[in-house]
Amino acid sequence: MSKADVMACLSSLRQHQHRGQRSPHKPLLVLLALGQLTTTDSSALDWSTTADRLAELIRDYGPPSTAGPTQRAAYPFTRLRSDKIWTLNHDVPMDRVQPLATNRVVGQLTPALEDALRDPDIAAAAARLLVDAEFPPTIAPDVLMAVGLDPDTILTTAHQTDKPRQRRRSWTVAILTAWNRQCAFCGFDGQLGAATVGVEAAHIRWFTFDGPDDPDNGLALCSLHHKLFDHGALGLDNDLRITVSSNFTSRTDTGQSVYGLHRRPLRPRPGTTPPAATHIHWHTREVFKGPALTS
């Protein structure tokens, strides 16, 4: 397979997306197989040793779900076969956990794809394509690290693929200005000389999921709270109050200060466009790791 063939077949994984619903299960499995290939020269993944790891990846980087973690791992492990890039050494039914365990099933990228991905340039471009399609820049490095790939190599512009939409710098400036160049959650407003440092414009509905560069889809957030918001540790409710996930834990007073944000109202300055309910709803449905703290 040529590089173009690899990119085309991995791009088609994205077509399973439906109405802004995140479904990173298959891309996460391909990334895990790619990490395995990079470190062991084979993409073979034994279900018995992969299930927990894949389940953790989906739990940590996928949308919230009520399905059991192992069940969520069985979905891509069996269904990626239909994309013609993944094989199993036993013909087991789709989605079922038990036959995967009973038959000691091993999954592997198809030989042609695996062979192409042994080229480091193709592997890096493929990984970049998958993370760019599914995750914002705050999360992409964490995903790559979690699957055993090197973010510093992959997230260089050399491996950036064509983007149908380019981020508008003017949107970033407008959001930072509208929110007084301070974190809408904690008020952090650090400057180094005249330059704002550690405060970023954050999309509420992710740019990668058709989040528009509109005033009502952005917040200025400090780097920490931007990351926690994109990971789903923090969210917003319909009354424009901050919510903290009950799954967020910390051992230190500094980390636990995040709890203090729960139910704190956003305080846009007069005239600032508040976040739109539709974008908050998307974030709550697709990103926030609910339930929120109860008090």
Ligand SMILES: [Zn+2]
């Ligand atoms: Zn902050």
